Amino acid sequence: MIILHPTTLFSLVLCFSLWSCCAPHECRPARIGFKLYTPIADALENYKTDHGSYPETLDDLIPKYLEKIPEHTNPNRPTQALYKKTYDGFTLHFRYGGPGINNCEYNSESKKWTCEGHY
Numbered sequence: 001m002i003i004l005h006p007t008t009l010f011s012l013v014l015c016f017s018l019w020s021c022c023a024p025h026e027c028r029p030a031r032i033g034f035k036l037y038t039p040i041a042d043a044l045e046n047y048k049t050d051h052g053s054y055p056e057t058l059d060d061l062i063p064k065y066l067e068k069i070p071e072h073t074n075p076n077r078p079t080q081a082l083y084k085k086t087y088d089g090f091t092l093h094f095r096y097g098g099p100g101i102n103n104c105e106y107n108s109e110s111k112k113w114t115c116e117g118h119y
Helices: 006-019 028-051
Strands: 082-085 090-097 101-107 112-118
Touching: 028 090, 028 101, 028 112
Parallel strands: none
Antiparallel strands: 082 090, 090 101, 101 112
16 A cells, blocks of 8 residues: 555646646646747738738738737746748748647648647
8 A cells, every 4th residue: 555645646636627728728738839830821911911921931011010029938828929931831930848749730721730749
């Protein structure tokens, strides 16, 4: 029989109640990333409307479409957005930790964010 100290048991319950109940796209860091980086996706669409194609880099959006490229440097929050121009669209990607490693991606074709994670 394993007996846990009450403090250890409380810590385990608190940890699981704070983190394990949310799917990667529902966790607070993901929501912060969506709020932070969705304006980039909107700016990319506006750029395409004006120029007929997506830009080569996010820097091409400054200053007309974005004042600056948003970023978050807290290690438990979303990383800087990574932009990849594809044949007929683009993807934006960010990742965050806690718990595990979680990756979120916006696809210009679906116009949706998707997230997945692993421990």
